[in-house]
Amino acid sequence: MTTSAPSAGKCPFHVPVELQTDFDVYLNPGHTEDPFKALANAIEGKPRVFWSSSNPMAKQPGSWILTRTEDMRTVMRNPKLFSSEENAGFSKLLGESWSLVPLEVDPPRHGALRAWVNPFFASSVIPAMEPAIRETCVGLIEQFRAKGRCEFVNDFGRPFPVTVILQLLGLPVSELSRFLDWEDKLLHGSDFPTKIAAARQIKDYLLSQIADRRANPKDDLFTKAAHAEINGEPLSEDDILGFCYLMFVGGLDTVASSLGFHYQYLAEHPELQARLRKDPSLIPQTVEELLRRFSIVITHRRATEDTEIAGVQIKAGDWITIHTPISALDDTIHQSPTTVDIDRPNKMHMTFSFGAHICLGMHLARRELIIALEEWVSRVPDFRITEGAPLRTHGGGVYGVDELHLEWN
Numbered sequence: 001m002t003t004s005a006p007s008a009g010k011c012p013f014h015v016p017v018e019l020q021t022d023f024d025v026y027l028n029p030g031h032t033e034d035p036f037k038a039l040a041n042a043i044e045g046k047p048r049v050f051w052s053s054s055n056p057m058a059k060q061p062g063s064w065i066l067t068r069t070e071d072m073r074t075v076m077r078n079p080k081l082f083s084s085e086e087n088a089g090f091s092k093l094l095g096e097s098w099s100l101v102p103l104e105v106d107p108p109r110h111g112a113l114r115a116w117v118n119p120f121f122a123s124s125v126i127p128a129m130e131p132a133i134r135e136t137c138v139g140l141i142e143q144f145r146a147k148g149r150c151e152f153v154n155d156f157g158r159p160f161p162v163t164v165i166l167q168l169l170g171l172p173v174s175e176l177s178r179f180l181d182w183e184d185k186l187l188h189g190s191d192f193p194t195k196i197a198a199a200r201q202i203k204d205y206l207l208s209q210i211a212d213r214r215a216n217p218k219d220d221l222f223t224k225a226a227h228a229e230i231n232g233e234p235l236s237e238d239d240i241l242g243f244c245y246l247m248f249v250g251g252l253d254t255v256a257s258s259l260g261f262h263y264q265y266l267a268e269h270p271e272l273q274a275r276l277r278k279d280p281s282l283i284p285q286t287v288e289e290l291l292r293r294f295s296i297v298i299t300h301r302r303a304t305e306d307t308e309i310a311g312v313q314i315k316a317g318d319w320i321t322i323h324t325p326i327s328a329l330d331d332t333i334h335q336s337p338t339t340v341d342i343d344r345p346n347k348m349h350m351t352f353s354f355g356a357h358i359c360l361g362m363h364l365a366r367r368e369l370i371i372a373l374e375e376w377v378s379r380v381p382d383f384r385i386t387e388g389a390p391l392r393t394h395g396g397g398v399y400g401v402d403e404l405h406l407e408w409n
């Protein structure tokens with residue numbers, strides 16, 4: 001068992017010394033080259049459930065890390081015992097107390113909020129969005145296809161899903177680079193003043209947009225939020241802000257990050273590209289397997305009572321980290337979990353979480369990833385990573401790719 005006691009005074013008394021580690025929840029050595037490999041090295045030999053004193057972004061004095069998908073699911077299926085309140089903590093950065101809606105809200109109110117918002121993202125409404133999503137996708141690919149190369153992240157990975165979500169929310173696509181800059185600083189900013197300034201800029205901007213939709217209703221999601229009623233009561237000002245904030249932050253980063261890892265993998269595996277070109281009907285199962293393999297989000301819950309997980313005592317108030325990239329390495333669920341095998345019969349994953357808070361945007365995200373792959377394999381010939389060009393990734397609360405140069409003949 002690899003255990004190194006963290007610096008004295010940081011660890012709560014009830015954590016047994018053999019479970020204390022200085023595992024960094026977000027950044028492991030080597031994360032700028034391959035955060036999944038860096039993570040696998042960092043958790044090697046760790047107990048099934050262990051304590052990390054190093055959760056630098058927010059959770060103090062640290063959190064419990066679960067290494068088994070089974071234990072993560074136990075936590076996620078019991079929101080009464082494991083609360084989502086202050087999970088992301090953006091409002092706390094500003095010294096305020098509004099919640100991201102519905103992410104930081106517990107049942108039963110969570111259920112009412114999801115019942116209001118689910119219809120906008122149900123699998124049945126996604127087909128109607130498909131023509132616009134495909135048009136955006138094709139438009140971007142056609143801008144670089146003839147050049148025989150692209151920097152994937154800036155030319156496609158970010159602008160594609162971000163344009164889709166901005167259109168849905170009703171925010172101006174022309175402001176895309178400003179939004180990405182705020183979001184980068186909030187999620188990946190290296191110091192608290194940078195994060196706080198970004199959190200405030202986003203909040204001020206969103207409040208101005210909400211006020212605008214009250215005065216000038218449009219056919220967009222911000223208008224729906226500004227005028228929403230739940231059980232006959234208007235949504236509170238805080239809930240409207242919390243919903244718009246979550247849509248803005250959650251919608252901008254996650255699909256882009258997934259695309260980065262998926263296309264890095266495809267560029268390194270021409271045989272998979274060839275198979276998909278020959279038989280595009282394999283694309284949905286390929287996307288599902290890539291989602292399983294490259295699970296990117298780290299989230300948290302807080303115990304509301306004393307309890308135990310896999311025999312380890314958890315005290316009321318303890319944070320528990322649901323580290324979905326660790327779940328993607330769990331060999332008790334999948335044989336050779338780091339191998340991409342599109343024919344794997346069981347592709348069960350935690351990538352979109354599990355339980356009450358399962359990702360609201362998962363049907364949209366899957367559709368975007370499928371459309372992207374359909375258009376890439378039909379329009380772009382055998383693509384590969386440009387030799388000698390920089391390839392940079394990051395760990396953090398959402399793993400991602402910063403720079404990925406691709407070329408084709």
Ligand code: HEM
Pocket residue numbers: 084087101102103104114121165246247250251254255258296297299300324350351352353354356357358359360361362364365
């Ligand atoms: C591949 C892309 C995506 C991934 C990997 C992803 C992942 C996740 C995860 C892990 C959670 C659960 C967090 C928790 O339980 O604490 C979540 C929740 C959520 N996601 Fe996504 N997401 C993606 C795309 C999207 C998109 C495109 C949207 C926007 C429409 C979105 C909106 C949300 C919302 C609103 C929640 C909160 C749901 C609730 O609390 O009930 N996600 N997502």
